[in-house]
Each structure stands twice: as structure tokens, then as C-alpha cells.
Amino acid sequence: MESPNTNQEKAGVLGRAWEHVKALPEVLRKKVWGICKMSKEVAQDDPRRVIHSLKVGLAISLVSLFYYYQPLYENFGLSAMWAVMTVVVVFEYTVGATLGKGLNRTMATLAAGALGVGAHYLASLSGETGEPILIGFFVFVQAAIASFIRFFPKVKTRYDYGILVFILTFSLISVSGFRDDEVLEMAHKRLSTIFIGGSACVMISIFVCPVWAGEEFHYSIAEKLEILGDFLEAFVDEYFTTSKEGDSKDNKSFLEGHKSILNSKSSEEALANFARWEPGHGKFKFRHPWSQYLKIGALSRQCAYRMEALKELLNSNTQGSPEIHCTIQELCSEMSLESSKALKKLVVSIRTMTMASSADIHIANSKAALKSLKSLLQSNLWKETDLFSLVQPVTVASLLIDIVECTEEIADSVNVLASIVDFDVEDADEKSPKTSQSPNSECAKNDNNPHVVILIEEPVLSDCGKTTSDQHK
């Protein structure tokens, strides 16, 4: 009775195995397809990544010429390997990161080479038995101290790689010196090949389609302010408008945009750090005030935290009464939209590096709206309503007030930046690409009166709900 069963089982196992084999090309095809799609996405996301990859290939190929050509090889021999190694390790995406790593590596090799040769000399004085012990002791002490220094916060941010190379070079030179008496020549060869590799990296990263960390940082800050502006616009749409299918989808993505800002601290600090290594380029001088950008970044995070709290209110179940909603709508919208416009002016101002005087007007407008809102809240219109239906609108208003104040601080910091860097006085507004301006903003502009918004206080209790949505479509 068993044999048919086992036969069947065998057939089953074979059948399944065969199916796996048959499915293999399909699985493989899907995997390859997935990788191709991912590659396309990564490349489309930032085409400079492809260029960077080609640059790395070019740099390594160039440096490996040392091996192919006899005269070059005769000079350096096997040490030419260090040049290849340096290129692989030092070449980074941005010029600043490459320069920072290259300089760290060169300086650390220089310092550790000198110390290593000294340690070797000292140890060789102590006779044949003492030498390995003394060298071992030196290596241990140097590695322990240097590893400890890596924990210093200031060192960690800027010189971490340098310390690593220091430990490496000191250990290699003092230890190899024990076997190879031409320590000086070895140190010299290591230093010069590292110098060659490092300068090849730096040259290629500067002169072939450079990606400047400073420029990246500059535009990333502008982008962040734009995201904040978009959020405020989308929030007004979402909160003060009866939802329409088509619009709300776009708004949802704008309402998520600020999430990328929440966790931007570490990437910003890295960029600022790389940017500090870079020489002057384009509109950026050597000692460009990158710390001011960090301040603007920190403020935009502050703003994003409030927005996160605000967005949470949209999702919560406790809806305020439509009546109150409607009453504060006009002024809240005004405040948000003016702040949003101010942010977008600042974006243009940063991108074009020109003064944007009109941002101040929008800030003044939003502050005026804030004042009106406060006085509206102090009025006696509210006696009839129960407090609970006030909770959500009042919280929204309160958070918006915070955000408007934060926007003002951002505008101040951008103005400080503009005055330090000496932005062109030519008005940024003229360079501004066509933005979808609401009739409201045009009115404010025509009057050129920062307090124009106080006029709006009148129709506050008239029919509402649609008016604002029409204004900023």
C-alpha cells in the first residue's frame, strides 16, 4: 500500500519542484523589472545621481592609470593602490563632503605619518626585544586616545573621518615599520598617493558637473518655506471650505508636506557642515553665513510642529459649530493666506537672492488680521454658544496665531540673512514667477496699505463659507 503513496508523493514533490523551476524565469523577470523601475525612479528623482555615478567611475579609472603606465608605476609601485583606495573612500556626492573628507584624510595622514615615524624611531632605540613591546604600547595608547576623542561632539561633526584615518595611518606605519626599515619612504609614498587620489577626487567633483552642498542647502531652505506656505493655503481650503472631490486630493498631499520638515534637523546640519568646507562658488562666498540658514531651518521646524498639531485637529471628531466656524473664517483665512503669501515672497527672495520688500507688506497684513481676530474674539458675539462647540475653532485660531508669529520670525531671519549676504536691492517681486494670486492679495497690493484688512471685519457675520474658498482658488 505504501509504494503508490510514496510514488504519488514523489510525483508531487517533483511536480512542485518543476513548478518552481517553471516559475523561476517569471520571478526573476519580476525582480529585474522591479530593480529597473526603482533605478528609473532614483534617476528621475535627481538626474545628477547618474552623473555622480559616472564621475566616480571616471575618477577610479583615471587613478588606476598609475598601474597601466610603466613610468608612473615605477615611482609608486604597489603604493599606487592607496590612490585607488582614496578615490573610492573620499568621493562623495557634494563638493563640500568630498573636500572635507579629502582634507581630513590628507591632514590626518600627514600628522599620523610624522608621529608614526617618530614612534618607530623611539621604539628602535630600545633594542630587539623592547621594540615590538614599545610599538604595541604606542599603538594601543594612540588608538585608545583617538577613539575617545571621536566622542567629543565638536570633533564628531567635523573631524570624525580624520581621526579614523589618523588611527589607521599611525598603526600601519609604526607597525609596518617593524618589518620594513624604509619607514620614511613608506610614509612618503602613502602621503603622496593619498594626495594624488584626493586631488583627483576634488578636481573631478569641482570641475565636472559639480553638486555644491551650499547651493543644495540654500535651495532646500527655500523649498521648506514653500512647503509651509503651501500648507497654510491648503489648510484654509480644507478647513474653511465645504469639501470638493477634486481639490481635496491635492490639498491632502500639501497637508502632508510639512512632515518632511519635522525630521530635517540632521540632514540640514550635515549640509551646513559640508557647505563650510566649500570654496566660493556662484553667489556663495567662502564664509557664507550658513549658521543663519540653520536658524531659518530651526524656525521652519517650529512652524511645522504647530502645523502637525493643527492637522491633527482636522482629523479629530470634535467638530466646532458651523456658526462660529463661519464667524472666524474670514479673519483666519486672511491671516493664513497673507502669511502664506509672505512665505512665498521670501522663497522667491531666497531663490533669486534679491530683496523682497513685499513680504513685509504681507506680514503686516497678517498681523493686522491677527489684531482684528483678537478684537473679534473679545466682542460680545459669543454669549449664546456653549463652550464645547468653541473648542475646536478657538484652538485652530490660537495655533494659527502661533504660526503667524512664527512666520514673522522667519521673515525677520531671512531679512537678517539678506542684510548679511547683501541681497540685490532689485525687487524680487518682479522676478517672481506667476503665482496664483487671489483677488484679496491684489487688493492689498493696490492699496499698499498694511491695515487694509481691518475693513474686512465688517462682513464677518454676513453669508460666508463660500466667499473665502472662491478667493483663493
Place this chain on the structure above:
Amino acid sequence: MESPNTNQEKAGVLGRAWEHVKALPEVLRKKVWGICKMSKEVAQDDPRRVIHSLKVGLAISLVSLFYYYQPLYENFGLSAMWAVMTVVVVFEYTVGATLGKGLNRTMATLAAGALGVGAHYLASLSGETGEPILIGFFVFVQAAIASFIRFFPKVKTRYDYGILVFILTFSLISVSGFRDDEVLEMAHKRLSTIFIGGSACVMISIFVCPVWAGEEFHYSIAEKLEILGDFLEAFVDEYFTTSKEGDSKDNKSFLEGHKSILNSKSSEEALANFARWEPGHGKFKFRHPWSQYLKIGALSRQCAYRMEALKELLNSNTQGSPEIHCTIQELCSEMSLESSKALKKLVVSIRTMTMASSADIHIANSKAALKSLKSLLQSNLWKETDLFSLVQPVTVASLLIDIVECTEEIADSVNVLASIVDFDVEDADEKSPKTSQSPNSECAKNDNNPHVVILIEEPVLSDCGKTTSDQHK
């Protein structure tokens, strides 16, 4: 007439130079003193850093034995250098990071070594003139493709270092192969020395005072919840109590604590990533659910964002009327303190890895207080007050409601974690260290009735302002 002047000038320059020289020891002394102080701080902050530094020294000294002992040196020769190099580069602070780097380096060397030997073989088929061209082409293509792959997000987080070593090894082996015909031997030596260096690192990092990334991650999450709990306690003290000099200083530091959570995303992800490489240790198994910790971390950041908004209200000028302040105080304090207690129970539960059923009671209490607060807000007590004086208290209440809801989500996630990891059923409360419990909480505990707080609704409008401050001193 000139000579006295120049003499004077000379004397002046010399004098100043002499002063600089005289000041030099003082300046140097200060610098050295500063470094010593900094070292002491870094070491006191986490004494394991000193141990780590000594471990690195030990590992490098051990591996450099290859050079000192003749039999070992005969086997590997100059390649022994790779072992030293591997130790310097691979040894990291936590076991997980060291293991991750070591495995990445070994696997990448293996793969790239095989491919490099293959490339060398292919190139050598094409004759003397074709060989360098073909090798150059291979190196270029592999470096470009591998550099591009480094941009893939998934690869970047886990295998970035592996790809770097892949490029390095492939280039070195295929390029060196052009000069040195013993390519196979070279590849073999590189692989085995890297293996030796890597395993020395891993052994030392596991067996000598190990620092487990998983354990760090586990306790860091508990610490975060504790910070959130401290904030809520301190907030109640600060906001609902007339300020006393001594207390407020402590509170200020608690009110700043959540800032460390705001930007914790990248460090948490790094720790989770390292932890995944680690074998089972202590209470943590190999496939410990680290992603659940990431979820708790994300929720605690959500909570911290609200707290940031809440803290901003404390600093703002718009103070609410003391009357309303006083009215909602009782319930807001109740809500916050119960949430704080729940968080602290969860902290103990995570730290001891035991179930904490009492956290649920506190959560239920805070939810009951939330309900009472809502019904209080719906009552008709508010008709007499103007809205503006309501803004701040209502916003505080609203944000606190958000925070309480967030705390609930955190408790749920911790419970999920407890059920996945199978926390001990033994009650965590017994293991809890003596925490400063308010009389209020004791009452809630004695009754063991989650709805006890509803009783408090009665004295809401009685004398207040001092009672709460006394309750949780």
C-alpha cells in the same frame, strides 16, 4: 629723527611679541584645562565610552601581533596590513554596528573578489594591448553601477558600507592583477586577513563589556516615555500653580526635555538598524520586534510635537482669565497627571519587561477626566466671560486632550509589544521603584475604580489654585 621712532617701534613690536610669549603658557594651560574638562564630561556622560576606547586599542594591538611574530608574518606578509585596517574601520561603539559593518565588509570582499578575479581572467584573454583597456572599462562600469545603487534607499540604510567595499575590492583586485599575476592568491589573502580582522572586532565587541544596540534602543524608548511623563507633571506644576522659586527651576528643565525627542527619528532608525544585525542577547531574541519600538518612538514624537505647541502657550503673552483657568484646572491636572502616571507605569513595564496592568487603570482615569472636562465645557458656566480670555485655557485643554489620546495610543503600542515579546505576567507595579505618588493617585488606586474621577467634578468651582499644587508635590 627717524631712528628713535623706529627704535621705539621695534621695542614696541618686541614688547608685544614678548607679551605673547609670556602669555603663551597661560593660554596653553587654559586650552589643556578645557580639553581635560571636556574629556571628563564626555566620560562621565557615559563611562562605557572609555571602555570602548580601550577595546579599540586592544583589538588593534592584538591584530598587529601578525607583524611581530615570524610564523604569522610568513603566512600573510604585507597583507596583514588589511587586518589592521579592518579593525580600525569596522570597530564601532555597539555590537550591532560592528557586526553589520563586519558582515558587509566580508560579504562584499567575497563577492567583489570573485568578480574581480573573473574580470582579470576575461581581460587577460584579450592580449597585451587589450588588457588594460578592458580592465579600465570593467572598473569604470562596476564603479558607476555600484555608486548608483548606493542611492537606493533600502540599500543606503543597510548595505551602504558593503557597496563601498565592493567597489574598493573589485578595483584593487582587477587593477593590481594587471601587475601581479597571482591574483587568486592576492584575493585569498585579502579575504582571509579581512576575515581575521573582522572576527577579532566582533569577538572583542561581543565578549568584552558589550554595548548592545538593541538594549540601548529598548531603554532609550523607555526613557523617552519617561520624559513625556515628566513633561506632563511639570506642565501641571508650571501652568496650574502660582510659581515658587525653587520648584520652577526644576520644572523648566523638564519642560525642555521633550526637545530631545523632537529630532530623535534618525538616531532611532540607526539603532533599530544596528539592532537587527545582533544575535539574541539577554531578554532580546534574534528577531526581536524592533519595528514595534520604532512605532512607539514615532508616537512619542507625535506627543512631543503637541507638547512643543503647549509649551509655546506658556511663553505667550495672552494669559487666560484666572477664573476659567481655575475652573478647568482640576480636570486638566487630573487628565495630565493620570496620563503621566500611565506613562511612568509603561516605563517600568518596558524596563523590567513585565506586564503593567495598572497603566490601563490610569489611562481609563485620564479618559474619564477627559469626558468630564468635555461635559464641563458643554455646561452653561461660561456665559459671562468674553471669548478672548477663554482662548488660552481652551487651547491648553484641547492640546491636552490630544496628548491624552496620544498617550492612549502609546499604551496600546506598548501592549502590542508586550504581547509579541511575551512580557512576564508578574505585575510591574511591584517592581516599580518608589515614585513620588500624589494623594490623588493613591485614592484612585485604593478604589480601583476607573471612574472615580467623576466625583471630582463637584468641587470644580470651589477654591482652587493651591489644592492641585499640594496634590502632586
